[in-house]
Amino acid sequence: MEDGVKKFLYVNRKAPYGTIYALESLEVVLIGAAFDQDVSLAFLDDGVFQLVKSQDTKDIGVKNFSPTFRALGDYEVTKLFVEKESLDERGLTADDLQEIMWEDEDEDYAEKPSIRIISRTEMADVMSDQDVILSF
């Protein structure tokens, strides 16, 4: 690991709308991306709803910001860990989540998936591996 680079994990636990946490988290990620750190995102509890595909916010009068997750690859944020147990508990599967890809410049812009579904135990390992954890 290069000098001065820390591992940052942004933990998202809340549903996308109804509170400002999810949107604020995403904005902090986008702003923080300028500092060239090693950034990962974690989605657990109701936070997994943030990644559900085909969101439609017309009737609640707020902006649907879910397409912005697909821009994260441009900001070199390519690790989105989703906890399997949280999906299961909400009757969701990988197919309910939107596809989020990033382009690997080192491999002729090959498209690779950013979302990784992991178990609660693996999530604990991801967390213990971080220098900084920010919870939203």
Add this chain to the structure above:
Amino acid sequence: MSYELDGQEIATDEEGYITNLSEWTPELGAVIAKAEEVEMDEEHWAVVNFLRDYYEEYQIAPAVRVLIKSIKKSMGPEVGNNKYMYELFPYGPAKQACKIAGLPKPTGCV
């Protein structure tokens, strides 16, 4: 402040970004560019159109380094480099081009 187009007043915030994104037309873009003292040519419009497409797809205006990287990929390194982009938009390619494109200020721009 505000812009005027065909006798209509278009509202903006204190920095000149239009507040109602749906009011944008290329004609309004030209009016904003004039206020910014940017003379629009084909390449300026290509950047503005790129930003509008990016916003349409991702619901954000990209940060300047993301913009330049993406332009480099789509339009080549002659256009997609810092020096050239700042020649096109002296007050910052993301900031100024977004204003002309009728988009909000890029996230993280101060």
